[in-house]
Amino acid sequence: MRSDLIVVGGGAAGMMAALIAAEAGVEVTLLEKNKILGRKLGITGGGRCNLTNQADLEELINNTPGNGRFLYSAFRRFGPEQVIRFFQEELGVALKVERGRRVFPVSDQAREVIEAFCRRLQSLKVNLLTATEVKGLTFNREKNQVTGVECENGRTIRAEAVVVATGGLSYPGTGSTGDGLRWAEEAGHKVVPCFPSLVPLVTKEEWPKQLEGLSLINVNLTAWHEGRKLAAEFGEMLFTAGGVSGPIVLSLSRMIAPLVAKEPGSVGLTIDLKPALSFEELDLRVQRDFKEYSRKLYKNSLDDLLPRKIIPVIIELSGIDPQKPVHQITRKERLRLVRLLKSLPMVVERSGSFTEAIVTSGGVDTKELNPKTMESKLIKGLYFAGEVVDVDAYTGGYNLQIAFSMGYVAGLEAARKIPANRKQQLGII
Ligand SMILES: Cc1cc2nc3c(=O)[nH]c(=O)nc-3n(C[C@H](O)[C@H](O)[C@H](O)COP(=O)(O)OP(=O)(O)OC[C@H]3O[C@@H](n4cnc5c(N)ncnc54)[C@H](O)[C@@H]3O)c2cc1C
Structure with missing residues (x-):
């Protein structure tokens, strides 16, 4: 099996990356080990999903003690204003602003956000493979290029690019068990030691x-x-x-x-x-x-x-x-x-412990990622987005904003790099 782009992890960052890449016209496969997408998203904000904060760029960075500056470009391209517009206009989720400029769905239901994502992913014909655990990445070591992923049943899926959006180590019951951190290390990346944060x-x-x-x-x-x-x-x-x-x-x-x-x-x-x-x-x-x-x-x-x-x-x-x-x-x-x-x-x-931590501090070292694309500086075609990276923020909607900003940038930039000839085969250009 092959796909233009593989996104591993159907959380906030992965769903956003898959959606944006599909909108950009590439064929996307989204792999999620749980039976459903967005399990953690469903418990955010006490089940109400505080999906962003109406803060300006400087405040976003100040509220992101874990490498806020690295996110400067991602926040500028897809910050709270764009996130709010995206949810309201594109996904049809009505939003409201509460104390501390925290943004929630009017329905107070995180479920509404997940369902809206699922509908859009389906309408964009993203190949959704749930209950599918990825075991590792595959590479062409000579070319320093990622070539796809290997799944638990031994099946490999080939792709031009892979976005790893597997989350951190917190609330492991939701599926975030640090798999992407291991793959990053295997790929030669430095992983900054993790500790439970917002705990x-x-x-x-x-x-x-x-x-x-x-x-x-x-x-x-x-x-x-x-x-x-x-x-x-x-x-x-x-x-x-x-x-x-x-x-x-x-x-x-x-x-x-x-x-x-x-x-x-x-x-x-x-x-x-x-x-x-x-x-x-x-x-x-x-x-x-x-x-x-x-x-x-x-x-x-x-x-x-x-x-x-x-x-x-x-x-x-x-x-x-x-x-x-x-x-x-x-x-x-x-x-x-x-x-x-x-x-x-x-x-x-x-x-x-991590079991009760809202987020993970530490993760894939930001120094080895291009902040404008989220692509690895070591392996071509390999992208990271969300909590798997060494970025984390305070409470108030900032962590989901980070996941959405990074997912947006990784999805769009990965899609842009899928060779033009592949797009031609699909009749897109
Ligand atoms: C209780 C709680 C409440 C929170 N409330 C808020 C809030 O209101 N506002 C806010 O901004 N932030 C909140 N957060 C933080 C926020 O949820 C996270 O920062 C955000 O979800 C991270 O998104 P992600 O996509 O990077 O990772 P995740 O949401 O963790 O998604 C990663 C996905 O990858 C999948 N995966 C992992 N390994 C594999 C594999 N090997 N194969 C296939 N799939 C795999 C997992 O199953 C998971 O679905 C909260 C967190 C918790 C725990």
Whole structure:
């Protein structure tokens, strides 16, 4: 069997590459090991699919800590504006913009996005081979040229070009098991070591477990490394059975994960539970509450200040006797409580695993890819797109934007390079 272009991986990047190449007039075969296309896409954004962010070029790059500059050209050619137009006008998916300029389908259904892709791929007569696992790439080593792929049943499919869009290592249950990373290495590419990113953090302390399920809104979370402030995020976080998660934790995890992988326990976190108040303002507020509840026991005096679930933890960590009448609390004790509320400390033991990571940091080294085409600088006709490459971004729709931008560029550029004579055979030119 042969095809002009083979795309391996029917995720966000692969579906986009196949679609764009087919529109450019080449014969495309899309190979996906799952029975269905877009399995991971289906669980994005809590099943609602935050498919891009209405950010400008500079913001896109700033929100892409993993090699954002490499994507400059791809973002310029197929950025949020083009993605939004593509989904609305070409795939017929109505979109809406939410808080933080995050873009979702109006239907709040990721399924709608996948179905729209499938319909368009079928109408373009893309050869869709699902439940087909690719085992490796085939090469003409003398010419440094990719020649096709080998599938699990021993069948080989020949092609002029191959786009590898097999994803990273996160959520392996969706099919992203790092196969493309192995093939890249076999092809002679450098693969930058991978670590889980946008991932929950496991803390040394046991007390977060007591708070499992509690979500804190409008708090400030700061990460510390060797006594220095690493970064801070304001927003929402969540306590889990093992530690902490939620939007601001996931964002900070991008910086924390590689540090704790090298040295477990080397990163500290502090939560400012009352970021709208200065230390002095909060102290005055506590004094007011203590005056009002002066006859109560300390353990019953914080109801106005904190969510109910966290009060026993704060009481314990403050080191003040819970049975003490409020009017007996000393100034020193009160100031200790205020310090705790402004800076509730935790130590990060390690990050969560790939199984629970939203994205993978690391992957095929961008230095060995042409940023204008996504083609390998080592092997002709071999292209990479999406999370298999060493690119990753923060939450907010940026990672899918990356997959779509790279898929677009790889699909179009691969199609352009399919020799003109092959196109002539098909009667396209
Ligand atoms: C829970 C969760 C929520 C997320 N939410 C968002 C969000 O709302 N917004 C956002 O921007 N990003 C989100 N992301 C990140 C985003 O989903 C990924 O960055 C993006 O899907 C990567 O696309 P991809 O095409 O590169 O890889 P994938 O989507 O991982 O696709 C790779 C495909 O290749 C197939 N494949 C792998 N190996 C083989 C093989 N040997 N043969 C054949 N096929 C193979 C896999 O089965 C898979 O279908 C989320 C991720 C997770 C896990």
